[in-house]
Amino acid sequence: MRVIDDKEAQRLVDAYSDMVLRLSFTYLKSTQDAEDICQTVFLKLLTSGKSFENPEHEKAWVIRAAVNACKDELRAFRRKAAPLEAAESAAAPEPPVSDTMDAVMALPTKYREAIYLFYYEGYSVREIGKLLHRSEAAVSAHLSRGRKQLKLILGDEAYEKQS
Amino acid sequence: MKSSLKIDEREYCSALDSLQFSQDQKALLTQKLVSAGQEQPKHTRKPLRRTVTVALCCVLAVALSMTVLAAGLPDFRAWLFGPDSGVADTLTPVSAVGNNDGLSLEVLGATGNKNDVCVYFTLQDTAGENRLGEDMIVGASVKLNDEYPEREDVIEGGMERSTEVVKYDPETQTALCKYQMTTGKLWDNNMMDFASEPYDATGAEVRLRVKKIIVYTDRLEETPIDLSEWEETTETLPIQFVRVAKGVSYGEFEQHIEEDRVVPIDESEHDWEFAREYNRLAGEKIMAESTEEYYNGFYDEDKVPVVLKPGTGSFVGGREYAQITAVGFIDGKLHVQYRNYGYFQDTENFTFSFNCAGIKPLNLISFRLNDKGAVEEGDPQSPGDLQSCYYEEVVYDIGPEDLMDHSFFGQGCQSIDRWVNFMAENFTLEENTPERVQELLK
Numbered sequence: 001m002r003v004i005d006d007k008e009a010q011r012l013v014d015a016y017s018d019m020v021l022r023l024s025f026t027y028l029k030s031t032q033d034a035e036d037i038c039q040t041v042f043l044k045l046l047t048s049g050k051s052f053e054n055p056e057h058e059k060a061w062v063i064r065a066a067v068n069a070c071k072d073e074l075r076a077f078r079r080k081a082a083p084l085e086a087a088e089s090a091a092a093p094e095p096p097v098s099d100t101m102d103a104v105m106a107l108p109t110k111y112r113e114a115i116y117l118f119y120y121e122g123y124s125v126r127e128i129g130k131l132l133h134r135s136e137a138a139v140s141a142h143l144s145r146g147r148k149q150l151k152l153i154l155g156d157e158a159y160e161k162q163s
Numbered sequence: 164m165k166s167s168l169k170i171d172e173r174e175y176c177s178a179l180d181s182l183q184f185s186q187d188q189k190a191l192l193t194q195k196l197v198s199a200g201q202e203q204p205k206h207t208r209k210p211l212r213r214t215v216t217v218a219l220c221c222v223l224a225v226a227l228s229m230t231v232l233a234a235g236l237p238d239f240r241a242w243l244f245g246p247d248s249g250v251a252d253t254l255t256p257v258s259a260v261g262n263n264d265g266l267s268l269e270v271l272g273a274t275g276n277k278n279d280v281c282v283y284f285t286l287q288d289t290a291g292e293n294r295l296g297e298d299m300i301v302g303a304s305v306k307l308n309d310e311y312p313e314r315e316d317v318i319e320g321g322m323e324r325s326t327e328v329v330k331y332d333p334e335t336q337t338a339l340c341k342y343q344m345t346t347g348k349l350w351d352n353n354m355m356d357f358a359s360e361p362y363d364a365t366g367a368e369v370r371l372r373v374k375k376i377i378v379y380t381d382r383l384e385e386t387p388i389d390l391s392e393w394e395e396t397t398e399t400l401p402i403q404f405v406r407v408a409k410g411v412s413y414g415e416f417e418q419h420i421e422e423d424r425v426v427p428i429d430e431s432e433h434d435w436e437f438a439r440e441y442n443r444l445a446g447e448k449i450m451a452e453s454t455e456e457y458y459n460g461f462y463d464e465d466k467v468p469v470v471l472k473p474g475t476g477s478f479v480g481g482r483e484y485a486q487i488t489a490v491g492f493i494d495g496k497l498h499v500q501y502r503n504y505g506y507f508q509d510t511e512n513f514t515f516s517f518n519c520a521g522i523k524p525l526n527l528i529s530f531r532l533n534d535k536g537a538v539e540e541g542d543p544q545s546p547g548d549l550q551s552c553y554y555e556e557v558v559y560d561i562g563p564e565d566l567m568d569h570s571f572f573g574q575g576c577q578s579i580d581r582w583v584n585f586m587a588e589n590f591t592l593e594e595n596t597p598e599r600v601q602e603l604l605k
Contacts, residue, residue, distance in 0.1 A: 006193065006197045009193045009196040009197050010193050012196075013184075013189050013192050013193045013196070014189065017184050017189055017192060018182070018183040018184060021182060021183065021184060022179045022182050025182060031182070035188075035192070038192060039192065039195055039196065039199070042192075042196050043196055043199050046196060052582075053582035053583075054374075054582050054583070054584045055584075056374050056375060056582060056584060057580075057582035092188075093182055093183060093184055093185070093188065094182075095182065096178035096179060096181045096182045097178070097181075098174055098175070098177070098178035099174070100174040100175045100178065101174075101175060101178035101179070104175060115175075116179075119172045119175060119176065120175070120176055120179055122314060124302075124324075126300065127302070130377075130512075133514075135516075
């Protein structure tokens with residue numbers, strides 16, 4: 001049995017839990033489900049014996065594992081009732097409140113994931129393509145269509161204040 | 164005023180910033196991980212073959228480092244500031260270096276004005292391990308005056324940037340690269356808005372960092388595939404299980420599922436894996452909105468989805484990573500299946516895609532055959548998962564009678580990620596004149 005080092009678990013939680021929470025929320029629209037993804041991803045990492053060449057490498061691995069876990073979650077049966085272990089858990093983080101955020105969350109998944117990775121994590125179109133196993137053209141199209149849909153949702157005024 | 168198609172990224176990022184775990188939640192998450200780890204199965208030991216390979220690689224690396232490239236840098240500096248580069252008049256000579264793990268970085272020249280920054284630098288594999296190449300992607304970033312961009316990795320406020328390989332010398336394993344950035348608007352915390360003008364890079368102190376290098380080791384260019392010559396696969400396998408659903412008894416599961424249609428494959432003590440069919444029979448009420456969206460069109464028919472039974476198939480272009488394993492028709496629609504050799508192989512990547520000219524696929528199914536030979540739908544989640552056989556099956560609205568009317572092709576590549584992290588000494592974007600350039604080059 002591989003014993004998990006609590007200091008290593010603490011380091012991972014401190015370094016990546018908020019990022020995985022945000023990324024997973026972007027996919028799943030639920031902070032409770034996003035919290036579950038955090039556990040899944042970190043447990044996989046902690047028990048894999050995986051070593052990384054540098055923090056950027058580790059971060060990319062965590063993102064890719066989280067994306068795949070979210071996709072599987074989306075395909076899967078989702079119980080609406082809280083799981084038993086939730087009774088002893090602290091409440092899940094509160095979802096953010098923002099018009100722009102609400103508009104982004106109303107977009108299809110593929111647009112949301114591209115927007116999150118591009119605008120929040122700062123990955124290039126090429127890097128996003130690699131992370132999501134998509135062509136650069138597809139990622140660019142998702143970003144472009146996502147922006148256009150946001151324009152429709154938020155209205156011109158929200159855009160003109162930036163131009 | 165013309166509107167730009169940009170989202171209010173600052174508000175979006177601020178909203179996401181507010182989504183975070185409290186310290187108590189983080190402590191509980193850590194505690195759960197440590198507890199859960201005690202229930203995990205033992206990690207599979209890596210095969211000896213891999214250990215031997217790694218050892219041999221280490222020996223080879225040492226041997227290569229003994230013959231560290233004696234040759235000096237190619238004269239990229241002379242070319243850059245000569246008549247052929249076309250940028251000599253605009254560039255200021257710079258001499259800033261950085262080293263890490265047998266790779267060296269040297270900034271040769273830079274230019275910067277109100278909105279644009281351009282930096283020419285060389286990367287050399289001084290250990291002679293052939294970790295660089297002409298056909299590579301360099302992940303670089305620049306920070307100006309230690310303040311712009313606020314987050315080095317984030318593109319915001321209209322910023323644009325790119326890095327390209329201009330020249331490569333295989334003999335000395337040295338690449339000349341060009342980093343280009345158009346600055347965006349800096350966020351003003353007092354105004355709670357972006358500045359009215361893009362960040363002015365004139366005279367800025369520059370920090371150049373290289374984080375990642377992706378080298379392509381093989382490319383399978385667009386290769387025509389004649390499907391009419393393939394032996395049609397007629398056997399299919401049901402897609403059965405998706406994931407573990409906690410807290411639901413098998414009895415409850417059975418109430419919804421006819422046993423002859425779906426069979427459980429994992430009988431672990433606490434969890435049951437459930438069929439995709441369960442999702443559908445359970446009804447839309449318990450399917451999350453995003454799930455419906457994701458599977459739009461997948462549950463059209465009242466039956467368990469199936470995939471073609473994987474066969475041996477053959478390799479496109481002789482590449483092992485381009486293996487088509489089955490071609491056939493299900494419900495009158497063309498299915499083409501190929502091995503997924505691992506976009507999740509961490510540092511070594513294989514990519515293969517199958518396409519039909521002018522036709523978009525109806526669906527793309529990712530699945531694996533588990534050790535009991537059953538089909539589990541889903542993507543690999545870790546490098547270890549790829550010890551199983553993963554496949555992708557693409558579906559087109561093309562019937563057998565229409566097959567000859569379409570042209571198909573495959574393409575792919577093999578690449579290696581080099582994770583590095585080093586930066587050059589800081590330098591300043593100075594104004595220059597042709598006379599000053601010549602003076603500096605002396």
